[in-house]
Amino acid sequence: MEELILELKEGIIDVLNLEGMTPADIDENAPLFGEGLGLDSIDALELIVLMDKNYGIKLANAEQGKEIFKSVRVMAEYIQANRTK
Amino acid sequence: MIYSIGDSIISPLAMTSHGNFDAILRGESRLQYYEHAFGLPEPCFLSLFDEVRLDQSFSALWDYGTAGYTKMEKAAIIAASQAIEEANIAADRDNVIFILSTTKGNVDLLEENPYEPERVYLWRSAQLIAEFFDNPNTPVVVSNACISGCAAQITAANLLNAGRYQYAVVVGAETLSKFIVSGFQSFKALSKERCKPFDANRCGLNLGEAAAAIVYTTGSDFTQVPNNALILRAGAINNDANHISGPSRTGEGLLRSITKVTRGYDTSRITFINAHGTATPYNDDMESVAIYRAGLQDTPVNSLKGYFGHTLGAAGVLETILSHQALKHQTVIRSMGTDTPGTASPVNVVLQPQPTSGDAFMKLISGFGGSNAALLMEIKRNNESVKTQCIASLQREKTTISVISECKINDDSVILNGQTIITRTGESDNWMADIYHSIGMQYPKFFKMDNLCKAGTLAAELLLKDVDFDRETVKPDWAVVLMNQASSLDDDRHYQATIQDADNYYPSPAIFVYTLANIVTGEIAIRHKIGGESSFYVFPAFSSELVQKTIDQCFAANPELTQIICGWVDYDNGRCDVRMYLVQLTINN
Numbered sequence: 001m002e003e004l005i006l007e008l009k010e011g012i013i014d015v016l017n018l019e020g021m022t023p024a025d026i027d028e029n030a031p032l033f034g035e036g037l038g039l040d041s042i043d044a045l046e047l048i049v050l051m052d053k054n055y056g057i058k059l060a061n062a063e064q065g066k067e068i069f070k071s072v073r074v075m076a077e078y079i080q081a082n083r084t085k
Numbered sequence: 086m087i088y089s090i091g092d093s094i095i096s097p098l099a100m101t102s103h104g105n106f107d108a109i110l111r112g113e114s115r116l117q118y119y120e121h122a123f124g125l126p127e128p129c130f131l132s133l134f135d136e137v138r139l140d141q142s143f144s145a146l147w148d149y150g151t152a153g154y155t156k157m158e159k160a161a162i163i164a165a166s167q168a169i170e171e172a173n174i175a176a177d178r179d180n181v182i183f184i185l186s187t188t189k190g191n192v193d194l195l196e197e198n199p200y201e202p203e204r205v206y207l208w209r210s211a212q213l214i215a216e217f218f219d220n221p222n223t224p225v226v227v228s229n230a231c232i233s234g235c236a237a238q239i240t241a242a243n244l245l246n247a248g249r250y251q252y253a254v255v256v257g258a259e260t261l262s263k264f265i266v267s268g269f270q271s272f273k274a275l276s277k278e279r280c281k282p283f284d285a286n287r288c289g290l291n292l293g294e295a296a297a298a299i300v301y302t303t304g305s306d307f308t309q310v311p312n313n314a315l316i317l318r319a320g321a322i323n324n325d326a327n328h329i330s331g332p333s334r335t336g337e338g339l340l341r342s343i344t345k346v347t348r349g350y351d352t353s354r355i356t357f358i359n360a361h362g363t364a365t366p367y368n369d370d371m372e373s374v375a376i377y378r379a380g381l382q383d384t385p386v387n388s389l390k391g392y393f394g395h396t397l398g399a400a401g402v403l404e405t406i407l408s409h410q411a412l413k414h415q416t417v418i419r420s421m422g423t424d425t426p427g428t429a430s431p432v433n434v435v436l437q438p439q440p441t442s443g444d445a446f447m448k449l450i451s452g453f454g455g456s457n458a459a460l461l462m463e464i465k466r467n468n469e470s471v472k473t474q475c476i477a478s479l480q481r482e483k484t485t486i487s488v489i490s491e492c493k494i495n496d497d498s499v500i501l502n503g504q505t506i507i508t509r510t511g512e513s514d515n516w517m518a519d520i521y522h523s524i525g526m527q528y529p530k531f532f533k534m535d536n537l538c539k540a541g542t543l544a545a546e547l548l549l550k551d552v553d554f555d556r557e558t559v560k561p562d563w564a565v566v567l568m569n570q571a572s573s574l575d576d577d578r579h580y581q582a583t584i585q586d587a588d589n590y591y592p593s594p595a596i597f598v599y600t601l602a603n604i605v606t607g608e609i610a611i612r613h614k615i616g617g618e619s620s621f622y623v624f625p626a627f628s629s630e631l632v633q634k635t636i637d638q639c640f641a642a643n644p645e646l647t648q649i650i651c652g653w654v655d656y657d658n659g660r661c662d663v664r665m666y667l668v669q670l671t672i673n674n
Contacts, residue, residue, distance in 0.1 A: 017532040017533045018529070019529060020529075041328075042330060042533075042595050042598055045271065048273075061273050062273055
């Protein structure tokens, strides 16, 4: 799980172009959206692409994403349970 | 005063304005379900041209086959040809200007291009369309995302009012492709069923193809205007200064546009509002809020998206023509697809066609880049006296337009007010980021932008570096008006790479959102809280005269403006060419 969390943080920094951030800067238990990283609706859509591309998980809409993108840890748990690649 | 003397709509429904109007009165639509349109994995609802029929119509105009023009160009040429014929003007004269409204032009050629390489450029399509009619002038391309069709009509008014031309042929044209549909799918913006504008259960938009054209002319004598002609009374463009893809929750920009076009006008005369009504949850909520805040909650509102889908660059032109037809036939078109209205604020959605004897309507439109526009239009009725003061160039007696600062960025250097402030070092492979760090900018969003937006954002930052202005509140008296030759092609190529390979098909929403040239105006508006006009034009090459004239027209059309960030911003094939200015208008005592 810890390995997946690190991999996920690296992936998020890469696809969301979080310049100057390192995995250590992201608290896996903190909310991904809202104040923390300053992410917006386009970032949420891009995370849906990341879930599909890296883990073979297809999310129908951004609403479904809201639950899953609560924190990096919640995302990792969802990926572990549902990944197809 | 400018008014229309000819129009045409080419759509999957019918090949004339009348034909389309009759078809929608019968409740027809060519929106249909496609399991794998353009080879896409996800299904969607689209309204697509019958290409055989399109080619037949085109062949009637042109003796040399249909292979030389793309589908978008053919549709645009047929529409323009019909409108010109009705207007009975000589389009080969130099007093006629062509204005093309399109968001993506021939972008499908990025996948495979059997034509010359320039054919993916919007200016090239516009040039071919103007040349088809032997027109000698450099055509104007308005590429302002979804508001382009209304913005192009405002541009026509500005050019005609400036006295530069006698006639403007405004052509809106859009055809669909894997590029466009996949992008909207990645945005989760498409409905898998028929769209339901303003409905409580709406779940996204449908896309459609169309071309539509209007010939406008100018005159000062109202009695000369033919009966039933459409008069463009007022137009406005305003930025939300909020987000590049999401509309303002409070309808700020659209409300500013509505307020501007209705200032001093008896709004009880507005027979109906033809809204954008895309049927996405956010757009329709935003429009309802703006209409309600403007006090127009009882005015009938319709959307035509249920008939044609969202026809992007054609939408503003197509919907203006059909709203004009509706007034001509004394009816208000019903908003097809709306079953149970349900939006953030209550509005009076037209569920059944209504008879009317009214003579005015308002057209609303909004789009990516935070852009919004409103048009106030009237139909000329028999023997009517002049009721209104129409859109006209502003007679400002004593004003001075001065350049406050200027910034040039090329591949080697950044020049601010004539001084080279940054020079590129030999091995730099990220020039835009180098400039960002060098000027000490703190704006994490910068790294999410495409190269065009980065270049424009950096230049704007430098232009305003030493200027004292209100950075905290949205400024309706500031505008951003930019132009280039490549539109968003640099980012278009990056997006195409995410969909080119079927085995590695992951369309990126974060890249797709930048495949509209006017997003750079939106980014600058957000960063510096600019709430006036935001516009983007495409021309074949830079000319300082073009920039100068565009600034003059923008100030003339917008009496409230005091500052414009304007100029040229281009990023193409790894080359950056920025020449931007902050100009200020002062009234002399």
